[in-house]
Amino acid sequence: MHYDFKKIEEKWQKKWQKTRAFRAQADPKRKKYYLLEMFPYPSGKIHMGHVRNYTIGDVASRFKTLEGYNVMHPMGFDAFGQPAENAAIKNKTKPADWTRKCIKEMETELKKMGFSYDWEREVSTCSSDYYKWNQWIFLKMFQRGLAYRKASQVNWCPSCATTLANEEVIEGECWRCHAKVEQKELEQWYLKITEYKERLLEDLNQLKDWPGRVVAMQNNWIGKSSGVDIYFRLENSDKLISVFTTRVDTIFGATYIVLAPEHPLVLGLIKGKPQENEALGFIKKVASESKVVRAASDVKKEGVFTGSFAINPVNNEKVPVWIADYVLMEYGTGAIMAVPTHDQRDFLFAKEHSLPMRTVIRRTEDGGQKAEDLTGAYEGDGVQVNSGEFDGLSNQEAKTKIAQWMEDKGIGKIQTHFRLRDWLISRQRYWGTPIPMIYCPACGIVPVPDKDLPVELPPDAPFTGEGGSPLSKVKKFVEVNCPKCKVRARRETDTMATFFDSSWYFLRFCSPKFNAAPFDVHEAKYWMTVDQYIGGIEHAILHLLYSRFFTKFFQDLKMIDFSEPFAKLLTQGMVLKDGEVMSKSRGNIVDPDSMIKNYGADALRLFILFAAPPETELEWEERGLEGAYKFLNRVWRIQENLKDNADPQVLKALHKTIKKVGTDFSEFKFNTAIASLMELTNVIYQSGADKQVFSSLVIMLSPIVPHFAEELWGILGNKESIFKAAWPKYDLKLLVEENVELVIQINGKVRSKIEVPRGISEDKLKELVQKDEKLIPWLEGKTPKKFIIVPQKLVNIVI
RNA sequence: GCUGGAGUGGUGGAAUGGCAUACACGUCGGUCUCAAAAACCGAUGGGGGCAACUCCGUGAGGGUUCAACUCCCUCCUCCAGCACCA
Numbered sequence: 001m002h003y004d005f006k007k008i009e010e011k012w013q014k015k016w017q018k019t020r021a022f023r024a025q026a027d028p029k030r031k032k033y034y035l036l037e038m039f040p041y042p043s044g045k046i047h048m049g050h051v052r053n054y055t056i057g058d059v060a061s062r063f064k065t066l067e068g069y070n071v072m073h074p075m076g077f078d079a080f081g082q083p084a085e086n087a088a089i090k091n092k093t094k095p096a097d098w099t100r101k102c103i104k105e106m107e108t109e110l111k112k113m114g115f116s117y118d119w120e121r122e123v124s125t126c127s128s129d130y131y132k133w134n135q136w137i138f139l140k141m142f143q144r145g146l147a148y149r150k151a152s153q154v155n156w157c158p159s160c161a162t163t164l165a166n167e168e169v170i171e172g173e174c175w176r177c178h179a180k181v182e183q184k185e186l187e188q189w190y191l192k193i194t195e196y197k198e199r200l201l202e203d204l205n206q207l208k209d210w211p212g213r214v215v216a217m218q219n220n221w222i223g224k225s226s227g228v229d230i231y232f233r234l235e236n237s238d239k240l241i242s243v244f245t246t247r248v249d250t251i252f253g254a255t256y257i258v259l260a261p262e263h264p265l266v267l268g269l270i271k272g273k274p275q276e277n278e279a280l281g282f283i284k285k286v287a288s289e290s291k292v293v294r295a296a297s298d299v300k301k302e303g304v305f306t307g308s309f310a311i312n313p314v315n316n317e318k319v320p321v322w323i324a325d326y327v328l329m330e331y332g333t334g335a336i337m338a339v340p341t342h343d344q345r346d347f348l349f350a351k352e353h354s355l356p357m358r359t360v361i362r363r364t365e366d367g368g369q370k371a372e373d374l375t376g377a378y379e380g381d382g383v384q385v386n387s388g389e390f391d392g393l394s395n396q397e398a399k400t401k402i403a404q405w406m407e408d409k410g411i412g413k414i415q416t417h418f419r420l421r422d423w424l425i426s427r428q429r430y431w432g433t434p435i436p437m438i439y440c441p442a443c444g445i446v447p448v449p450d451k452d453l454p455v456e457l458p459p460d461a462p463f464t465g466e467g468g469s470p471l472s473k474v475k476k477f478v479e480v481n482c483p484k485c486k487v488r489a490r491r492e493t494d495t496m497a498t499f500f501d502s503s504w505y506f507l508r509f510c511s512p513k514f515n516a517a518p519f520d521v522h523e524a525k526y527w528m529t530v531d532q533y534i535g536g537i538e539h540a541i542l543h544l545l546y547s548r549f550f551t552k553f554f555q556d557l558k559m560i561d562f563s564e565p566f567a568k569l570l571t572q573g574m575v576l577k578d579g580e581v582m583s584k585s586r587g588n589i590v591d592p593d594s595m596i597k598n599y600g601a602d603a604l605r606l607f608i609l610f611a612a613p614p615e616t617e618l619e620w621e622e623r624g625l626e627g628a629y630k631f632l633n634r635v636w637r638i639q640e641n642l643k644d645n646a647d648p649q650v651l652k653a654l655h656k657t658i659k660k661v662g663t664d665f666s667e668f669k670f671n672t673a674i675a676s677l678m679e680l681t682n683v684i685y686q687s688g689a690d691k692q693v694f695s696s697l698v699i700m701l702s703p704i705v706p707h708f709a710e711e712l713w714g715i716l717g718n719k720e721s722i723f724k725a726a727w728p729k730y731d732l733k734l735l736v737e738e739n740v741e742l743v744i745q746i747n748g749k750v751r752s753k754i755e756v757p758r759g760i761s762e763d764k765l766k767e768l769v770q771k772d773e774k775l776i777p778w779l780e781g782k783t784p785k786k787f788i789i790v791p792q793k794l795v796n797i798v799i
Numbered sequence: 800g801c802u803g804g805a806g807u808g809g810u811g812g813a814a815u816g817g818c819a820u821a822c823a824c825g826u827c828g829g830u831c832u833c834a835a836a837a838a839c840c841g842a843u844g845g846g847g848g849c850a851a852c853u854c855c856g857u858g859a860g861g862g863u864u865c866a867a868c869u870c871c872c873u874c875c876u877c878c879a880g881c882a883c884c885a
Binding site for chain 1: 881
């Protein structure tokens, strides 16, 4: 006999929808719980990754409901993006139609999994009700100088005739057509996330309930490093070259300096020098390589001499100025001092080009190795030598002292540099939020006035796949009158990167239909912050960083009074098949839909939670899914044979399980929670259960297998949904055993077990132990040195 | 290179100083059946022993402790992120 999962699941899904079972409403009298899973890109079909992500969230959400919280559990779609445009090119459909169809399909699939979403809060980022507020936010940022336009080097695919994000450049080639990516100077819109770098870094300390690795990755990405900017004066000139170093203790060993080829001073330095032609050739060659290629060719460091010299300000020594490809304009000051003896890259470069070197830090133990004899740079700590008045100091001490001394003398400045760059948000795409800006021949850049929002996407745009922004070809869209002077002007035709859309959707969910602002501050005050956020590790940096940035921006607008959006974060592991990520190209995809057909959504949910802890990788195993299904049938059969009274040991097992499952659920340890529920089921299977015991088991199962539990709950005679019930309470008295089993060890090895009354005295225990037959051979002729007694657990006898 | 994480039966995994391998999958044996499936019962880390039992065993080596998968040190392997970052 099998339970009829198909009928049951359909029945309850309909019922939940009809009764609006998961509708959330703010209620100041109740404690709220905002549970959020990262919303999906609507590709049409859900995959196992979605199933896992959303099942974890659903169990947490339903468990919190049973615990009495006012739970909000919303869902929506991150609906802008390139796949819709590609589909449009391929199938001659409109991106809007294609996306709408995919959303419909995806909703249906999510509903088949029985997830407890409040569908009345659904948002899609591609609807103008939503992206209107993207534009509003952008304009607010523009007003505050946080959105700006700047010309800079961007990745350019000559074959697609469009810019590429860094993520779209794979090993120097376009991810789509594999053409070699070039660098091109273009005017683009940027968001000044760097304005928030200190706060983004500082507030990481608040994120105690985030996985350590995510915090570490963000830390890494922001990349703060402290050191000194040192000013080298050019020989026969009063121009200064500023170099950044974190190792100011090695300044007396700087024997040359190196500039990035793009450095603004370079052209002046080489002008009229014998090296001019060679240097120009080198600069051109480096410029034609993308950053990715430049970083990838990590073997040989190339460079040329400029023909100019600079003066080391600490000892007035004349040092040559070089340019080299391993110095990057975007980091620090775009120039470095080179200390070959104490930096391995500088060492290799100096050897290659026969540049001078001098040791300034000596390892205490190695007497005095000459710089010429070195086989590599010494990058560790030691004692200063050849460093003027700082000789003899430890280099760590010298670091602070030299920095201060240089600041006092005005030849350096203690400085902090960051790796974090401003965020390029312009995309030459159609399917995104139009950037609400107008270019007027008379007034320049003019923002679209709030009252004219949204700037809507025209439904008809030509898709040729030939690149350039499709919007620029829509005359009705481009041509506009200047809001200021009414003269004929031109609209911005680029759209926003889709990460913009997802940087604040969690706020929109608080009041998804609000039409006076991105969100209703009162609703946000009640629901925010997100108590638990769940999603993939692939968003550890960008999405989470941008969301943190937007939250701080809203805080500055005084629309919210907190600085971090997500209190707790769980990053779920991937679903693997045969040890590999499931993907179309590998052909190892397991379709959730067919699993639902064969075993039911409940069994699928149960398996995916039981097979591994949420944050580790999960190996897909259809046999395991079968096992989950078998377990449910086992539970179903218990219901057919309920007794009038449960045995004491069954009650004991039940209360133990209630305690364990409650803590496990709170800590997202679903795999061990399920193991405990299986153990309880095994006990009941042997000894039988009454209605009371079985009801508790069903409630504990309900977050995991909601349809199954609802059905049994009804069979047990309940009229209301099981999610109106309360989480069972355990009775501490029942958990206390009268007799306890003690493990007896001799020298740490288990030799016997005895059962003794709880709270037995130590003397009595010793007496009992010495009478234990099993221990006689071990204790014979030996005197116990020591008795170690761990109450209610074990005795260890040392002989 | 830096940062973070992991390494336990045939497999997924449990145990955070106190009985290593819970719970499941698989395999083997049994009950029921004409038979099969389902269901149920039992066995299942390795070596030795007829057996009671015993020795070994959580990537490797060392240490702390009465007691270590768990804490400390050194190393190896794998995974992930960042990286000519000065």
